[in-house]
Amino acid sequence: VERLKKIEILKSSRIRGIPCFGEFTNKWFEELKAGWRYSYRITIESMLRIYINPYFNDMLVDKITKSDILQFRIKLCDTKKPNGQHLSKGHINRIIKITGMIINEASDRFEFTTPYLGIKPLKTEKKDIEPFKLEEVELILNTVRADFVNYYTIRFFTGMRTGEVDGLKWKYVDFENRQILIRETWVKRRVEGTKTDSSRREITMSELVYQALKNQYEVTKQFEFVFATKQGTPRNYQNISSKVWYPLLRYLGLNKRRPYQTRHTAATLWLASGENPEWVARQMGHSNTEMLFRVYSRYVPNLTRQDGSAFENLLKDKLNLG
Known part of the structure; x- marks a missing residue:
């Protein structure tokens, strides 16, 4: 029964022209990249390719929940870079922010309530500066x-x-x-x-x-x-x-x-x-x-x-x- 419900929901979304996250993200990226600095574009491209798209790619944009986003953040907290170090909280916050930007844009275009609400960034530690004498x-x-x-x-x-x-x-x-x-x-x-x-x-x-x-x-x-x-x-x-x-x-x-x-x-x-x-x-x-x-x-x-x-x-x- 649950499976049939999910199939009906997917059909309904498809009829309304709701795309999958990966499909919408590609369009979002292509539309905006001309206004970005090259270095920023490369940074966003990297975040999408390595972290965001592999997680959300096949999900319909209007079916992504707040819980999905928070679970994604938990996964990022457990993710290690090639050097064995965990992603910094600041980097995780930036990845989540970009994810939210994409979902918010999709919610505007396809008229659904964005789930990216009330998600506060992870608290980061302020590092003291170390100037030389x-x-x-x-x-x-x-x-x-x-x-x-x-x-x-x-x-x-x-x-x-x-x-x-x-x-x-x-x-x-x-x-x-x-x-x-x-x-x-x-x-x-x-x-x-x-x-x-x-x-x-x-x-x-x-x-x-x-x-x-x-x-x-x-x-x-x-x-x-x-x-x-x-x-x-x-x-x-x-x-x-x-x-x-x-x-x-x-x-x-x-x-x-x-x-x-x-x-x-x-x-x-x-x-x-x-x-x-x-x-x-x-x-x-x-x-x-x-x-x-x-x-x-x-x-x-x-x-x-x-x-x-x-x-x-x-x-x-x-x-x-x-």
Whole structure:
């Protein structure tokens, strides 16, 4: 009897033109992908192929229940990556969010009540930032391989993201006005526009950054990219991390930290030197100071109305790079 009921339900859905999840998802993806950045499209494509479609593929979209979604989340919590580690809660939340977006769109088009209601994301732990002290930065820059001194000087004292540094082109380095123009980023081995409007910005060069870029210009001026390989292509950040960054930290006896902490280091040094938080937020590519105070609040000694000079003075007084 139950089987006959299910067959009747399936027939009813088919008569109304209700598709299976996999069929609808393919259409949803094709309709939206033109408006996505390449890196985002690849991320969504991967989530669908590896996790979402294998679970929901043959289900009719209007028959998916809240319980189905929650059971899917439980399965994700038990899933391990190739390296043996479980998926992070943040990653699971992103997968569930995309699943919900697809189901919500289907509910609008086929006029059924979405089951994606009242599903709260898994609670994630806030990770403390681990910026380097100025003395540690000095130690790193005085010890790192000579061909990476300019690279890490830029990373530590501009707050640029990895993709922004690796994808930086000489045409966006304005020596005359001492600005670095953030217009593109290097993601998944290709150049893309910036992720958000606030990420598109102009970074003021300190004297240290200016000199580092001048030095780098003598090395790679024949190439399009500032930090180019001998072939003229951007460096592979994974290779840099495994062959230069982490071995250097081990050699110096410093705590293992992701290269992204160089960005946090720039922010904390600016704030510790007394720079105006609004100026710092602009340098970092934040739309306002909210995130700045949330992440770096304990590094803000006071508020000033300065524009970079305090940081400049700090570097002159404290650093002795040789």
